[in-house]
Amino acid sequence: MSTLVHDLDLPEISLADGNFDQRRAMRSALDPSLWLLRNPFGFAVLRYEDVVGILRDKRWHSASGRIPELLGITREDFISRQRGSILSAEGDVHVRLRRLVAPAFSPRAADRLRPFMREVINGLIDPVASTGRAEFVADITEPYPIPIICELLGAPKGDWQLFSRLASDILEVFSADLADKLDLVMDAQRELEAYTRELIADRRSRPADDLLTDLIAAEEAGDRLSNDELVMMVNAVIVGGTDTTRNQLGCATALFADHPEQWKLLAERPELAGRAVEETMRYFGAVRGTVRFASCDIEYRNVVFPAGTFMSIGLAEANRQPDVFTDPEVFDITSTAADQPQLTFGSGIHYCLGASLARAELQEALPLLARRLPNLKIDGDITWKPDGVGIFGPALMNITFDAGH
Ligand code: HEM
Numbered sequence: 001m002s003t004l005v006h007d008l009d010l011p012e013i014s015l016a017d018g019n020f021d022q023r024r025a026m027r028s029a030l031d032p033s034l035w036l037l038r039n040p041f042g043f044a045v046l047r048y049e050d051v052v053g054i055l056r057d058k059r060w061h062s063a064s065g066r067i068p069e070l071l072g073i074t075r076e077d078f079i080s081r082q083r084g085s086i087l088s089a090e091g092d093v094h095v096r097l098r099r100l101v102a103p104a105f106s107p108r109a110a111d112r113l114r115p116f117m118r119e120v121i122n123g124l125i126d127p128v129a130s131t132g133r134a135e136f137v138a139d140i141t142e143p144y145p146i147p148i149i150c151e152l153l154g155a156p157k158g159d160w161q162l163f164s165r166l167a168s169d170i171l172e173v174f175s176a177d178l179a180d181k182l183d184l185v186m187d188a189q190r191e192l193e194a195y196t197r198e199l200i201a202d203r204r205s206r207p208a209d210d211l212l213t214d215l216i217a218a219e220e221a222g223d224r225l226s227n228d229e230l231v232m233m234v235n236a237v238i239v240g241g242t243d244t245t246r247n248q249l250g251c252a253t254a255l256f257a258d259h260p261e262q263w264k265l266l267a268e269r270p271e272l273a274g275r276a277v278e279e280t281m282r283y284f285g286a287v288r289g290t291v292r293f294a295s296c297d298i299e300y301r302n303v304v305f306p307a308g309t310f311m312s313i314g315l316a317e318a319n320r321q322p323d324v325f326t327d328p329e330v331f332d333i334t335s336t337a338a339d340q341p342q343l344t345f346g347s348g349i350h351y352c353l354g355a356s357l358a359r360a361e362l363q364e365a366l367p368l369l370a371r372r373l374p375n376l377k378i379d380g381d382i383t384w385k386p387d388g389v390g391i392f393g394p395a396l397m398n399i400t401f402d403a404g405h
Contacts, residue, residue, distance in 0.1 A: 008036070011037055012038040012040075035301070039312055042293075043309065044312040044314060047318060048340065051343060051347070052318075052347050054300070054311060060292035060311065061090045062088045062292065063310060065087070066293060071176075086232065100215075100224070101225070105353050106356060109357075111360065113148060117148060117360060120144060121368050133400045136250065136398070136399050142246060146242065149163070150163050152237070153234060154212050163238075167242050171242065176386070189235065192234065192238070216230065236353075244358065245362070246393065248280075248286040248358070251280070251284045253397075254394055255284045255331060266370040267374060270371070272367075273364075273367045274359075277362045277366065279342075282344070286392055287391055289315050290346060315343045326339060373401035376400075376401045378398070
């Protein structure tokens with residue numbers, strides 16, 4: 001016998017009020033058999049099996065193209081641009097895009113950039129190394145991903161500044177007051193589009209060893225990406241690949257500052273980088289959750305979710321589930337327990353396309369930081385970004401460390 005979801009008597013969790021720990025405390029006070037909660041947009045699942053179950057169920061569609069609508073934005077030119085993105089594409093359109101672009105985002109493609117990643121992170125540490133203090137966000141996390149994304153795409157060094165400005169404006173798409181920033185975001189999107197079209201024309205005549213060349217060459221059964229799709233992919237790489245990496249590096253470093261013995265261990269044993277990245281992303285992921293909506297009436301666990309129902313997916317909560325992870329509240333970069341994968345890159349068809357690149361960026365940055373910023377301490381309080389649905393991390397984080405490394 002199935003029940004309509006709206007007829008269930010469910011406790012409500014807020015999305016924005018309180019922090020992650022408060023919400024978890026509230027949740028653990030609830031009946032453990034409760035797998036579904038209500039929230040201001042619709043409903044929420046927080047348990048690992050439901051998070052994975054819903055993300056792998058193709059009837060639940062990505063809601064990223066519907067965020068403007070949830071924020072009350074009605075401008076059609078803006079909305080249609082968001083809908084064309086791989087982040088919100090579904091069905092055959094999405095399958096085709098993923099198939100064409102996936103090889104360009106392989107682990108091997110990311111490995112090509114590792115020496116460059118080390119050069120960038122060392123270049124950011126150099127000016128602060130002798131002072132023994134830094135504002136970690138402005139000095140390290142903010143600037144880190146831009147040169148890498150530029151190098152990945154094949155944009156020349158002279159254009160880093162331009163890219164950085166365009167990325168900041170485009171990333172306002174995640175801000176709570178997006179409605180007031182639409183013109184800024186769209187101007188930047190148009191400027192990036194013009195820039196990308198020139199870069200594409202150049203790569204068509206002079207192929208290089210970069211992502212854009214790979215995407216231009218990508219072909220399957222005679223099918224290729226159009227110029228519009230190439231522009232969309234560049235936009236998706238900026239939207240998906242800059243703020244996420246920045247904030248994940250910020251969250252990881254804040255976490256290590258709370259666990260000095262693990263920081264020291266990583267400095268001494270850089271080969272732990274792979275485990276360290278998975279463990280920091282499990283314990284303290286910068287992407288706390290995502291949202292889906294029911295593309296049709298969906299029956300799941302004997303509950304009917306009518307078409308259009310929004311569902312929040314609690315990645316961060318699932319990453320700490322006791323019957324899935326051994327000692328989930330212990331942060332340990334040496335743990336080799338055969339646990340399930342951490343979920344901060346999502347799951348299912350929209351699983352992060354840039355996961356190999358992001359892993360490489362973090363695996364290169366963290367051991368170098370651990371070695372060159374020994375005795376890391378947070379100086380004062382960290383100012384955190386709002387802990388809602390979007391990307392979470394430090395907005396301001398003063399640190400001290402032993403100088404001269
Ligand atoms: C630590 C850093 C990162 C985290 C935590 C992260 C997280 C995620 C998550 C959770 C999703 C799935 C969203 C959903 O299902 O609704 C996703 C998708 C995506 N990510 Fe990442 N990401 C990171 C870095 C990157 C990088 C570096 C790139 C690009 C170079 C990238 C590009 C994308 C793209 C294009 C998608 C959409 C894939 C699709 O819809 O098929 N991400 N990411």
